[in-house]
Amino acid sequence: MVHTRCHLITYGCQMNEYDTHLVQSQLVSLGADIVSSVDEADVVLVNTCAVRGKPVEKVRSLLGDLRKIKARRPLVIGMMGCLAQLDEGQQIARAFGVDILLGPGSLLDIGKALEGNERFWALHFRDDLHAHVPPPPQGTLQAHLTIMRGCDHHCTYCIVPTTRGPQVSRSPDDILRELDGMLAAGVQEVTLLGQNVNAYGVDQGARLAGYPSFAQLLRQVGRSGVRRVKFTTSHPMNFTEDVAAAMADTPAICEFIHLPVQSGSDRVLRRMAREYTREQYLKHVADIRRHLPHAVMATDIIVGFPGETEQDFQDTLDLYDEVGFDSAYMFIYSPRPGTPSYTHFSDLPRDVKTERLGRLVARQKDWSARKNAAKVGTVQEVLLRGAAHDSGFLEGHTRGSHPTVVPRAAGADGPGIYPVRIDHATPHVLYGRVLDAQGQERPLLNFPEAGQQRPEAAALVSPLPMA
Ligand code: SAH
Numbered sequence: 001m002v003h004t005r006c007h008l009i010t011y012g013c014q015m016n017e018y019d020t021h022l023v024q025s026q027l028v029s030l031g032a033d034i035v036s037s038v039d040e041a042d043v044v045l046v047n048t049c050a051v052r053g054k055p056v057e058k059v060r061s062l063l064g065d066l067r068k069i070k071a072r073r074p075l076v077i078g079m080m081g082c083l084a085q086l087d088e089g090q091q092i093a094r095a096f097g098v099d100i101l102l103g104p105g106s107l108l109d110i111g112k113a114l115e116g117n118e119r120f121w122a123l124h125f126r127d128d129l130h131a132h133v134p135p136p137p138q139g140t141l142q143a144h145l146t147i148m149r150g151c152d153h154h155c156t157y158c159i160v161p162t163t164r165g166p167q168v169s170r171s172p173d174d175i176l177r178e179l180d181g182m183l184a185a186g187v188q189e190v191t192l193l194g195q196n197v198n199a200y201g202v203d204q205g206a207r208l209a210g211y212p213s214f215a216q217l218l219r220q221v222g223r224s225g226v227r228r229v230k231f232t233t234s235h236p237m238n239f240t241e242d243v244a245a246a247m248a249d250t251p252a253i254c255e256f257i258h259l260p261v262q263s264g265s266d267r268v269l270r271r272m273a274r275e276y277t278r279e280q281y282l283k284h285v286a287d288i289r290r291h292l293p294h295a296v297m298a299t300d301i302i303v304g305f306p307g308e309t310e311q312d313f314q315d316t317l318d319l320y321d322e323v324g325f326d327s328a329y330m331f332i333y334s335p336r337p338g339t340p341s342y343t344h345f346s347d348l349p350r351d352v353k354t355e356r357l358g359r360l361v362a363r364q365k366d367w368s369a370r371k372n373a374a375k376v377g378t379v380q381e382v383l384l385r386g387a388a389h390d391s392g393f394l395e396g397h398t399r400g401s402h403p404t405v406v407p408r409a410a411g412a413d414g415p416g417i418y419p420v421r422i423d424h425a426t427p428h429v430l431y432g433r434v435l436d437a438q439g440q441e442r443p444l445l446n447f448p449e450a451g452q453q454r455p456e457a458a459a460l461v462s463p464l465p466m467a
């Protein structure tokens with residue numbers, strides 16, 4: 001294992017990114033070297049996603065490329081994560097000569113897997129996954145903190161409960177210990193992760209086991225000294241008003257909420273088994289806005305769910321206008337083998353689904369443009385991560401997770417949180433200038449005079465999709 005050169009590739013959501021870090025730190029503690037390309041690697045580990053057909057296709061094509069390389073030189077290929085847990089993934093693994101296969105609950109078997117020369121497959125759910133998470137490197141600004149794994153819902157379209165198993169919440173002590181390590185490393189923004197963070201603790205008999213509610217946990221994290229706290233994902237079924245209250249009364253908790261609605265039609269919501277109605281969803285939105293009038297709202301929507309009529313789709317567009325989402329991840333329904341909707345419902349024609357997605361994307365773009373335009377002239381607290389693709393600029397994001405771009409300014413060329421006055425907005429990006437403590441613009445460094453061309457958003461930042 002010592003000096004084995006490992007390269008890790010991640011598909012999927014933030015939970016997979018967190019898991020990749022888990023595996024990476026395990027490898028480092030065992031003496032392996034982490035390398036940044038396949039060319040330098042003896043071992044390539046692919047952390048996979050199975051939520052829709054597209055990520056599965058991406059994995060298939062990557063494994064095809066890796067197999068070609070393996071035909072020319074020794075290479076160990078590992079497949080980890082959600083797809084690895086499924087029959088579909090195991091068939092792919094066999095077809096592409098995968099040596100190591102680790103489900104999302106078996107990631108820490110990576111050491112054992114690399115010890116021998118045998119093919120190694122592990123698909124059990126270990127309960128010590130988070131036992132030895134080392135703190136992030138000094139100077140890390142942003143970190144993800146998984147507070148629960150798995151999911152106890154059974155949305156009819158979704159493969160996640162099969163890939164990640166039932167919900168298991170981590171103990172509050174364990175979470176706060178990991179948070180302490182992050183704070184000591186200088187982390188300024190922490191995002192609490194789970195498939196349904198509002199149900200935190202429910203699997204442990206919650207209050208009986210002495211677990212805090214999610215709102216209580218949020219407050220504890222918010223008072224730890226970290227500058228910003230975010231969380232994802234909130235399931236409307238388990239959302240409670242005390243979460244909105246915690247967001248309002250704890251300054252570190254960002255006024256940003258990702259509350260996936262999936263559809264605006266009660267008929268479709270029922271067929272999805274989402275366990276809430278349109279009215280209940282709108283009540284949550286009203287509660288959030290009462291506590292936080294300027295809350296930034298994001299959602300997920302699936303278009304073209306089996307049986308979705310034009311009227312159902314119109315209901316989604318109407319709900320969209322009623323809420324006025326700042327941003328949305330919009331997906332075409334993708335039938336996943338092993339889910340109830342795959343087995344029992346028939347898929348709509350591709351062109352119907354694509355046409356509806358086009359209309360929804362256009363509607364969302366209008367809303368994002370409107371919402372972002374309203375930010376022009378305001379001062380936003382922006383976490384600047386570093387240079388944008390065009391190195392005359394820095395990129396980062398607001399408390400509401402808007403991608404933001406600023407020209408380099410004297411005193412603001414290091415990563416950190418800065419006040420930024422927004423002076424221009426597109427539907428996807430805010431542009432502004434860094435201010436000093438007196439609220440004055442900082443002098444620019446190596447930047448063309450005002451009025452000169454602004455780089456196009458697409459060239460600067462890439463969106464950060466959930467999956
Ligand atoms: N636990 C989260 C979502 C996790 S999956 C929640 O319930 O909110 C992320 C998103 O992928 C979902 O919100 C849904 O919009 C989308 N998704 C899941 N399965 C899908 C499928 N079969 N086809 C299309 N989109 C899907």
Ligand code: SF4
Binds near residue numbers: 151159160161195196
């Ligand atoms: Fe999937 Fe539903 Fe669980 Fe979210 S809540 S992970 S959509 S089953």
Ligand code: F3S
Binds near residue numbers: 049051164
């Ligand atoms: Fe798994 Fe996340 Fe994809 S939970 S299926 S990697 S969206």
